[in-house]
Amino acid sequence: YYRFSKALIMLCLTCIVLITQAQSQTWSLLQAPKEITLKLIRDPVTLSLASIDYGHIVHDNPFAIFAPSSISDISLLINFSNSLAIPITIAPRGQAHSVHGQAMTNHGVVVNMTELNGFRNGDGIVVVVDDTTIGPYADVGGEQIWIDVLHATLERGLTPLSWTDYLYLSVGGTLSNAGISGQTFRFGPQISNVHQLDVVTGKGDLVTCSAENNSELFYAVLGGLGQFGIITRARIALGPAPTRASIMHILFILFYHTDNFKEKTKTDKFHAYIWLVKWLRLLYNDFSAFSGDQEHLISFNGINETNAADYVEGFLLQNQPPLDLSFYPEPDQPRITSLVTQYGIIYVIELVKYYDNSTQEHVDEDVKLLVERLKFFPTFMFEKDVSYEEFLNRVHADELFLRSQGLWDVPHPWLNLFVPASRISDFDEGVFKGIILQQNITAGLVIIYPMNRTKWDDNMSAVTPHDDVFYVVSFLRSTVFDKLEEFKAQNRQILQFCANAGMGIKQYLPQNKTREKWEEQFGPKWKTFKQRKAQFDPNRILSPGQGIFN
Numbered sequence: 001y002y003r004f005s006k007a008l009i010m011l012c013l014t015c016i017v018l019i020t021q022a023q024s025q026t027w028s029l030l031q032a033p034k035e036i037t038l039k040l041i042r043d044p045v046t047l048s049l050a051s052i053d054y055g056h057i058v059h060d061n062p063f064a065i066f067a068p069s070s071i072s073d074i075s076l077l078i079n080f081s082n083s084l085a086i087p088i089t090i091a092p093r094g095q096a097h098s099v100h101g102q103a104m105t106n107h108g109v110v111v112n113m114t115e116l117n118g119f120r121n122g123d124g125i126v127v128v129v130d131d132t133t134i135g136p137y138a139d140v141g142g143e144q145i146w147i148d149v150l151h152a153t154l155e156r157g158l159t160p161l162s163w164t165d166y167l168y169l170s171v172g173g174t175l176s177n178a179g180i181s182g183q184t185f186r187f188g189p190q191i192s193n194v195h196q197l198d199v200v201t202g203k204g205d206l207v208t209c210s211a212e213n214n215s216e217l218f219y220a221v222l223g224g225l226g227q228f229g230i231i232t233r234a235r236i237a238l239g240p241a242p243t244r245a246s247i248m249h250i251l252f253i254l255f256y257h258t259d260n261f262k263e264k265t266k267t268d269k270f271h272a273y274i275w276l277v278k279w280l281r282l283l284y285n286d287f288s289a290f291s292g293d294q295e296h297l298i299s300f301n302g303i304n305e306t307n308a309a310d311y312v313e314g315f316l317l318q319n320q321p322p323l324d325l326s327f328y329p330e331p332d333q334p335r336i337t338s339l340v341t342q343y344g345i346i347y348v349i350e351l352v353k354y355y356d357n358s359t360q361e362h363v364d365e366d367v368k369l370l371v372e373r374l375k376f377f378p379t380f381m382f383e384k385d386v387s388y389e390e391f392l393n394r395v396h397a398d399e400l401f402l403r404s405q406g407l408w409d410v411p412h413p414w415l416n417l418f419v420p421a422s423r424i425s426d427f428d429e430g431v432f433k434g435i436i437l438q439q440n441i442t443a444g445l446v447i448i449y450p451m452n453r454t455k456w457d458d459n460m461s462a463v464t465p466h467d468d469v470f471y472v473v474s475f476l477r478s479t480v481f482d483k484l485e486e487f488k489a490q491n492r493q494i495l496q497f498c499a500n501a502g503m504g505i506k507q508y509l510p511q512n513k514t515r516e517k518w519e520e521q522f523g524p525k526w527k528t529f530k531q532r533k534a535q536f537d538p539n540r541i542l543s544p545g546q547g548i549f550n
């Protein structure tokens, strides 16, 4: 007992010394070169803004916020940190739309990437249309947000090929994870659509890297959870955007789709119908029919690439409030509600086909071919025409609504999983019909759709399950603080169920707490991940909020 108490006291004293030392190192920041100190912000309002994220679950207290006015400012800060006996941790912060403190640091420095906008002076996104070797691309600052990339590229008749569902995320933030959506099955995640990066490494070096040059850094950073360097520029592959619709077609839509136009201004109407998509939802009660059809749609089996869908996702309609049926025509809403009431869970495939001037003649025929063998409930297929931008930016409309209700800045105990296709039926039985249906808490929005592993590059840090096809299953919950623990408990239960069933799942946007869990997450890639950390950020200063090396 005596020896144990002595050891405990020694441990406590060591901790106190280390913490005090670390804190005094942090204070030494104030003696850093002027180029750094002038850009450190320490007022309570700014500090408190950087101590939360979209998740509203983790609260960390940074020592200061750094507002870089150039890329070399970021190098200077990193070099200064590395010069200290105990380096200061540095967290690049894009839009802080992480849900578990990934862009935060306790006592360290948060780099507010959006400040680089001032340095770019309006040149944060440069579109190049005539490169004969790699085709069109955009050079985009790591701090830029995807909605601005969309606008800048559409102006030149071009578009990135791979997206996230929500576009107010930073380029550096999504490339640090993967960046996935309903186009991933076809073009791979956003990290598969990058030609080149500029990165300030954890050693403070500014390096240009690609699959050909400095490839180790390039592969490390893509999907690297911010561990190896700060992305300051990404060269994003572009393809042609659907070309403009003809005036005749715009007039046609004005006449026949008047419902969509009721609340729009004249300018909105014009912009909304320049590029078009057909947006479909198909309802199922049988999970194997639903997942079989989703896998068929992403397999290109019997469908050539031009006739294939441009986007495939899916989600659950559950017999729980709020049942959002705003997509569906009003007269159909009662029969959809009674279907959901009858079955408890309805599975919905969401499918999109882009079209334009040159393809509008046969788009209905193309859609008919795509859906003719699918096994959805007869007569439960719904479609509408919207603009390309309105479709890609669809989550923003939800954001505006939730903000107006005070429901945006609330806790988000999200859980995102990659589940091998070979185990997705077990997942449905055990999690959707087991845990979710039987527990009396609102599951929130549950998204589920498959992707092809061949479209991912295994050299990159991002991890996927082993199956050639795997699903993303996202539990996107919003809640009040009182209920947070219930959701966290349910997340743990889902993870435990998957572990017990030996499903071989991986977390997307992972939130692991122990070294063992991280090793499990990276599996055979862990060794390389660790080596790359030692190579590019040996003092382990970057993105401590991920909780991997700190």
Ligand code: FAD
Pocket: 054, 091, 092, 093, 094, 095, 096, 097, 098, 099, 102, 103, 104, 113, 142, 143, 163, 164, 165, 166, 169, 170, 171, 172, 173, 174, 176, 177, 178, 179, 180, 181, 225, 226, 227, 229, 230, 231, 232, 395, 509, 543, 545, 546
């Ligand atoms: P932050 O939260 O600021 O940062 C995330 C991590 O990256 C942190 O570790 C940070 O330190 C690091 N980081 C930030 N900038 C850089 C940089 N320039 N260089 C290196 N590291 C950096 N994800 C999808 O894939 N698909 C979706 O459809 C999708 N939908 C979403 C919808 C909503 C409403 C929300 C809130 C999130 C969604 N996400 C989706 C998740 C999102 O992609 C990630 O949370 C992403 O990290 C958010 O980008 P951010 O700019 O907010 O990053």
